[in-house]
Amino acid sequence: MPNQTTILAQHGLIKADTATWTDWQTIDSHRDKRFSFPLEWKQIQQILTDHPTLRPYLYLSTGLDGLVLLDVETGETANAQPLIFDTLSNKNNTMFQMVEQYIRRWNETTPTKTLIQQGRTDEAKQQIDHATALAPTALMELIYQLVPWKELHDKQYQRMTALNVRKNEEYPSRQFDRHLVKLLQQTKPCIGGEGALEKTFDKPITVYRGEIDKSVHMGLSWTSSLEVAEKFASRFSKQGSVLKTVLEPKEILAAYADDGEHEVLAIVSEDTVNAIL
Secondary structure (H helix, E strand, C coil): CCCHHHHHHHCCEEEHHHCCHHHHHHHHHHCCHHHCCCCCHHHHHHHHHHCHHHCCCEEEECCCCCEEEEECCCCEEECCHHHHHHHHHCCCCHHHHHHHHHHHHHHHCCCHHHHHHCCCHHHHHHHHHHHHHHCCHHHHHHHHHHCCHHHHCCHHHHHHHHHHHHHCCCCCCHHHHHHHHHHHHHCCCCCCCCCCCECCCCCCEEEEEEECCCCCCCCCEEECCHHHHHHHHCHHHCCCEEEEEEECHHHEEEEECCCCCCEEEECCCHHHCEECC
16 A cells, blocks of 8 residues: 555645655646646745744645645645735735634644544544545545545445545546445445435346546446436537446445435446447
C-alpha cells in the first residue's frame, strides 16, 4: 500500500511547507486557472510566513484555488480561499480569522486512528462521516483513503462510506471502482431501517447506461430508468449512446435506494448489451 505522501500526490496534493518552486510549477500547470485566483509561489511563501500555525495543514492542490487546508489525521478539509484572497488584497489578515477556527479545532482534535485504538469507535465513525460529508467532490476519494480502515475493522461501515463517496463523485477513478467492487463482493447490502442506503431485487431487472465520449465504456454505473440514461447520454450538449441489458439479482453489486438516478452498480459483459440510441 502506498504511503501517505504518495497517496496525497496521486490526488494532486503536496504539503506546502516542504514543497519547492518546481512542485508549485507542476501543480499550477495542472489546475484550471480560468476560474481561479492568480496565485504565485511568492504569495504561498508569504502565507506560510504570516501564518505558521497553518504549516501542518496547508497543501498545494491541482484544484482551482491552488491550495487546500487538510487535516490528514481526521480527513477534514477547509476552504483556503479566504487565505488567498487576504494575501492578494493585503487586508491585514482580517480573513485569516475565517480559517483560524478550523486550525484551533484541528490542533485539539483526537486523530481518528487514536480514537479507534482507544476503543472509541462510535466517535471515530462520527469523525469519518463528518470528514466525508464536508469534503470537496474532487477530494472525496482521498478522504476515504486516509481513513484507517484496517484498524477500524468494520467492512459493513466501510461499504456504506464507499458507496456514499461514489454516489457524490462525478467521475470515480478506475482504481476506486476496482477497490469498491472487491469490497461489495465481500459485504452485504446496507438495507433495512429508515433511510436505508441500498435496496435489493428478487427478480431480473432491465437497466440502461448513457455514455458520451468522456464516459468509461461499460462502467459500473447503470440505471433502471431509461429517462436518466438518456440524460447522461446528452450531457454537455453531446449526442451519446444508450445501452440496455438485463441483470439477474446475483449480478447486481449494489443498488441505491433513493438517489434520484435509480443507480445500479454491476459488472456487465458487453456481449449481453444492446445499443438502443
